[in-house]
Structure formats: structure tokens, C-alpha cells
Amino acid sequence: MTDVAHAGEVVREGGLVVYPTETVYGLGADALDAEAVERVFEAKGRARDKPVSLGVPDVETATEHVLATERETAFMYEFLPGPVTVLCQRREHVPDILTAGRELVGVRVPAHQTALALYRTAGTPVTATSANLSGRPSVTDPADLDEELLEQVDHVVDSGPTDGTESTVVDVEAGEIHRRGSLADRIEDWLDEG
16 A cells, blocks of 8 residues: 555545645645644644645546635636645535635645645545644655644655645635735736736
8 A cells, every 4th residue: 555545545534634735845634624623723732713725636537525615616726736825715525624614715726746645545525735744844854843832643645845835815705815925926916917
């Protein structure tokens, strides 16, 4: 069994995995399983009022879990896969704990083959939050993972160092960038042109 196949199995069974993206290492669990998402918050020591994004292998899969407007869909096809988190209206089956009770959920389709393979193998949206303890720097190299976090993780997919630039978080409908990261200037131009 490959590393990614095993990681997908861990996610399906409610476990936690650390996996690479094109930005930083992520902490993954089944994003539709409230108990698994709770484990993510516990492992990170993350406040429950801070939502967590979900990762999917492509835009088509994203639309199964969010009610994307025409503009949001056009944006996703323009920028995904890529280092961008798109805020969209969640569908009813997306658990409250993931979104901290909010109606919007962040969607990630990383431009990283290992992350996409994990999402496909897991067969479910996977949490897309950085693999670090809250308040500590994001991890770009698995060698730097915090021991305290590792104690709660069931599997680490190591594919060497990542880029390190955080994804840009954007609310397309509101025309707002919530966090500037990769591609922020291009995204701003797109929003202004629309």
C-alpha cells in the first residue's frame, strides 16, 4: 500500500494525517465527520470559533459541498487548483464545527499532486488547515512538526519541504481578500475587473 493510500484509509477511519500542499503542510481529517474535525481542533489547540477549510480534488467536487454562485464558480475555474482558499455558502451536510457555525466554508484545491491524490483516495473532503499548534508558525518541512502535534497524528505523508507562502483567502461575492498570500495581486485584479 502506498503512503497516500494508507493516509486516505486513515482519514476514512476518522484519523488524522499530516500532508503536503503547495503552500505549507496541512492537518487532514474527514471534513464531513464532526468527531474527526473535533480531533483537528484538539490537536492544534485551536479555538472553536475559528473555522477550518475543506480540501477537495477539483472544482466539480467542491460544488457537491458548497452552493457556489456563477461568479464563485468562474473564479474557482480561473484560480484552482492553486494556493487560494475560496469562501462559499456551505451545503447542509457540512458540519457546524468545521465552519464555527458560519454559513461560509473555505474551499481548497491545492496545486500539489500528493494532496490531490490524498483527497481522491480518502473519497471525502479533507480538512485543510496548517499542521501546527495554534499561534505557532506554519510548517514547511515535516522535520519541524511539533512533537505535541505529532503525538495526536496517525500518519505523516512526507514529500520534503514546501513553498511556505500561505494561500490567499477570498470572499468572491463580497469582493474581499481576507488574507493576502500567493497570487493576491492577480486575485485583486480579477475581483476589480468583475
